[in-house]
Amino acid sequence: MRRAHTVDQVRTAEADLMARLPEGTLMQRAATGLAVAISNFLGHTYGARVVLLIGSGDNGGDALYAGEKLARRGAQVTAVLLSEHYHQAALAALLAAGGRVAGSGAATDAAGLASGVAGEIARADVVVDGIVGIGGRPGLRAEAAAAVRVAGEHRVPIVAVDVPSGVDVDSGETPEEHVSAALTVTFGTHKICHLVDPAATACGPVHLVDIGLDLPHAAIESIQSADVRALYPVPRGESDKYSRGVLGLMAGSAQYPGAAVIATSGALAGPIGMVRYVGPDSVAEAVRAAHPEIVAGEGRVQAWAVGSGLGDDLDLAKVRELLDEEEPVLLDADGIKALDDSGDHDSVLITPHAGELARLLEVDRAVVEAQRLKHARLTAERFDVTVLLKGSTTVIAAPSGEVRVNTNATAWLATAGAGDVLAGLCGSLLAAGLNPLDAASVGAYLHAAAANLASAGGPLTAMQVAAKLPDATRGLLAEPDPAGE
Ligand SMILES: NC(=O)C1=CN([C@@H]2O[C@H](COP(=O)(O)OP(=O)(O)OC[C@H]3O[C@@H](n4cnc5c(N)ncnc54)[C@H](OP(=O)(O)O)[C@@H]3O)[C@@H](O)[C@H]2O)[C@@H](O)CC1
Ligand SMILES: [K+]
16 A cells, blocks of 8 residues: 555654654755656756745755755756745755855746746746645745746646645645646655645656655555555455355446446456346346346345446335345445435445535535545545545545545546446455455556556547456456565
């Protein structure tokens, strides 16, 4: 798992380590890693024009010391001081290495920047955001916002130090103006904003520099290929189609027959031995035509997947009966309406998108979109259920308080039927014996991996995603474990 910690956890670990090391060691480790990452990002250092946006805290100190190291390797480094306060020793080091300070005069231009600063930014090869790090509050002050806007207008890429300034570090929310980075270089561990949207998108790719922090249990984890490999229920020699798991699928309707066909494709591409389809005869016929392997009608199952494309055919009483049984149940789409906050649902997984979660919580969709982590957690706690909140980064929250995210999805996956594939696949993983948190994690990861294969940078259909699931699974199970994962 890739781990993300809260600001408080990082501060505690930092204090513990600092007490054992000579002063300034951690900042030098951070700045060295940052300078190397900026060099790699640029592809060259000698002669590169680097503008540093410097705030009042240690985030600015990291940027200034990295600037010093780049200047020593021949870069033309200019610091823009956005506050009266700044890390003085770091600025002195930059100046000693040949760096400069821009805009020291009192005059300001129309954007509110000291004269000459806008021109420096416009001509830069890269802007380094050392405005604020984990000590920052959301939003940008006027001068910083103006500098960031000039970079955007001139398409100058921004490398964020630790976090893109302006985002809310511990929630991944972006209630106010913030930096959108081409690369974020962080230290010690990931922060929540690196993994949870909308802030995760503002980070761009995230590069982690190890500075030797000793960290506690993570607040949030992001699932990696090695985790999926370790969790995937691979059939053993003695397995038969029943022992591998049977999924009961209640999906599709006269209105949306395709959802049943697509969800079945997802389920059959998972680890189970058999799918039992339960639904109207006309839909069962369509499912059987596409998937002759299925068995129509009720029988013994190890888990249920209910809801994709049920529309008005949703039989609330029937679904609630299933929720009272022992077998795990996945509720998707309309099936989520069957959930109430009174029962014991710790073997239930729900797979809403933001709109469906908003309906369940009776809030606006935009509120869920803006505060994805908060609402996924709140739902898990209130309904005693595991929640897989779909989106560009998937957030999975369990009633135990554990949270995992999946960040490897392509934006092309936002297509009709993709959710039905995911529901079938996660149902299949539940039926094969994974608990709801693991089923959701493995399902989200493989669904995204299959979509990446189907897309290869272009459009895809839900059925193509399902068709690529076996390849994605095979590739992953065959991969050697990389060190450190
Ligand atoms: N922890 C670690 O392990 C390591 C940490 N390291 C580095 O230290 C960074 C944390 O440094 P930090 O604590 O000095 O806080 P940081 O974010 O630079 O500045 C906070 C100050 O900014 C201000 N301010 C607040 N909001 C603002 C806003 N929206 N817009 C503008 N200004 C705003 C406010 O001051 P004010 O101006 O209000 O007086 C506040 O006090 C961390 O991210 C990493 O880069 C590494 O060197 C090594 C290992
Ligand atoms: K920053």
